[in-house]
Amino acid sequence: MSRSGKRGLSPSAWVGLGLVLTFLLVALIGPLVAPHSPDDLDMLHSFASPSGAHWLGTDQNGRDILSMLLHGARMALIISGSVVAICATTGVALGVIAGYYRGWVDELIMRVVDILMAFPGILLNIAIVATVARPGVGMVVLALALNGWVGYARVARGQVLRVRELEYVAAARAIGARPRRIMWRHIVPNILSPILVQISFAFAGVVLVEASLSFLGLGPQVPYTWGAMLSQGATFFFKSQSLALIPGLAIMWVVLGANLLGDGLRDRFDPRRRARAA
């Protein structure tokens, strides 16, 4: 129990943060320093082994695997970042509104949440992306965001129910603050910690689902998403091991990092869990 007073992050959470930050760094500057274009075809040098010119070798079309990986990192960040941003904003807004107003608004929003949760998410994502012949980034983001907000809404609503009865909210109401001001200035800042935890876990989830969609050929139609690379890697495993292994390690890097960070943040924000972990 002695550790319960400690306010810092656990070592594993720091590791997670490190993994996530490296990913962000690679996604931001990777494409700028990539040695080749990820679309450069060079059929004469397909399945080249790692060398000075191609550190990780080349794929079946002679494309530089390292460059594809770096551009894939940015693609993963663009998609997952957009999905998480859209979902967190919408989800928190709806959750706060539901929790604050209660009544029929709450009933309506939470029924929609129930409906979306009573259904395997990836199935809906697949079905929606599948409706277009060549899904673009926007379509994938839309499909993932369509049911991605429900987690945030549930967390936010639960937190609002706790916070809305506290004295400072009553005080704000008593001095005549309007509901909108109470919600955004007084309630939202006080429920951000669990939202942050949710963001961390959801980010990991979105990266996984996006990789699955791309693997199935239902992601953005570029050859360098990590999922698409893995799909090629599985086909040509005996010709290029790096194509089959490295994108998988990259996905795992991000997902593991986000999960470790999420675990750490949750323990850090929840004193009960912190005490138990000690």
Next chain:
Amino acid sequence: MSIGSFILRRLGTGLLAVTGASLLVFLFLHLVPGDPVDQLAGGDADEATRLEIAHCLHLDESMPAQLGVFARNIVNGSLGHQCPDPEHKPTVMARIVEVAPYTLWLALGGMAVALLLALPLGVLAAARRGTWVDTIASFVSLTGISMPIVWMAPLALLIFFGYLGWLPGPAEPDAPGALVLPSIVVGVHLMAMLARMTRSSLVDVIGEDYIRTARAKGVPGRRVLLHHALRNALLPVITVAGLQFGSMLSGAIITEKVFARPGLGTLLLDGIAERNFPMVQGTVLVIAVIYVFVNLLVDLAYGLADPRIRVA
């Protein structure tokens, strides 16, 4: 709330979910540009063939009329026909019934793998909490949670079928042992999740007074752990396992694709590739119904297993 009204309420939500999802998929399939006729007829088909296919798919009717056709096909149990030549092809329902057992076995196999591995791992971690055993167990769990199925599935296949040749490979869904690899792939994620839950649930229970009482009256440690503590710690774990049956179905979609196994996932993905809209709609509907039904059963079983829990 009485158990009857609980079931009714849950069935209502489930029905809404299934209807909502079906409607959503229907709307997307019909509103988003891209003509399934192009795909089915091929580029050089003449106008008569194209019209025939459009008629067969009811695409020449209005949206509400098409929705009516969809509803009618649900009611008559066929879930629609495959075009062109609907008379010579099995109905969507017939195809689903044919392959559904493969998916259900895969999901059950994944569930078995998850439970069989997660419980010992979680118990060990809780019993040796704070030691290197705990660290290794939590490392294994985290790896399992973070490992993408799209990576693990081809990797497992290539190692155990490609290199070692121990287990049957793709496209041999009826060979003995064919279920082993896909089950492991489908189950690992849930295994990791359940191992973490078992650990934390057990750690909670170990802190309870009755455990101290049992220890104080001299019950051996192993018996306290496995008999007194685990029994109570298991309930939330089993519930989550049941509720994750749906995630097994999701995992099955990808796993079936990699292992070229027949199943609902393969049917769905093939339907998508061929722009076979009735097949896509039908499979989505059936998976949704299975999901809702299993979740309801788990909730009910939970209530029955633990009389302290009142369904709420």
